[in-house]
Amino acid sequence: MTQNTNSNGTTKISTFVLAAIYITLALSVVAIAVAIGAYYETANLEITIYLLAIGFIALSLSGYYLFQTRKHVAALKIEKPIILTAIDCKACNGIQTREFKRGDFVYKEAEKCPKCEATGTIVAIYREVKEKEKPINV
Numbered sequence: 001m002t003q004n005t006n007s008n009g010t011t012k013i014s015t016f017v018l019a020a021i022y023i024t025l026a027l028s029v030v031a032i033a034v035a036i037g038a039y040y041e042t043a044n045l046e047i048t049i050y051l052l053a054i055g056f057i058a059l060s061l062s063g064y065y066l067f068q069t070r071k072h073v074a075a076l077k078i079e080k081p082i083i084l085t086a087i088d089c090k091a092c093n094g095i096q097t098r099e100f101k102r103g104d105f106v107y108k109e110a111e112k113c114p115k116c117e118a119t120g121t122i123v124a125i126y127r128e129v130k131e132k133e134k135p136i137n138v
């Protein structure tokens with residue numbers, strides 16, 4: 001699965017916009033219902049067609065916006081970063097990396113070196129940087 005996370009993360013859908021979309025959605029449904037009701041009561045095709053057109057346009061527009069915002073929110077989900085701990089072995093000058101464990105800190109004596117059995121020292125704790133796929137802008 002590819003995820004394009006925005007580094008700034010400033011885009012946030014306000015509840016106001018979302019409420020406006022939902023209101024438009026509700027009104028368009030009402031317009032369609034009124035259009036059908038008007039047709040049965042007055043048999044006036046002109047009003048019915050106008051109301052139906054308004055209803056469907058509003059419905060498709062709000063549906064489209066809702067779909068877009070959902071897609072946007074899904075794209076903004078943050079991947080859990082992988083934190084790594086680097087352990088330096090003074091005896092053999094080897095650096096081992098493993099996943100960060102609670103309680104790790106720099107200069108702490110870590111577990112034994114797998115090569116020479118000497119005690120290692122934590123020299124760095126960092127987040128693994130993954131090469132991001134660039135989104136294709138059409």
Ligand SMILES: [Zn+2]
Pocket residue numbers: 089090091092093094113114115116117118
């Ligand atoms: Zn070693």
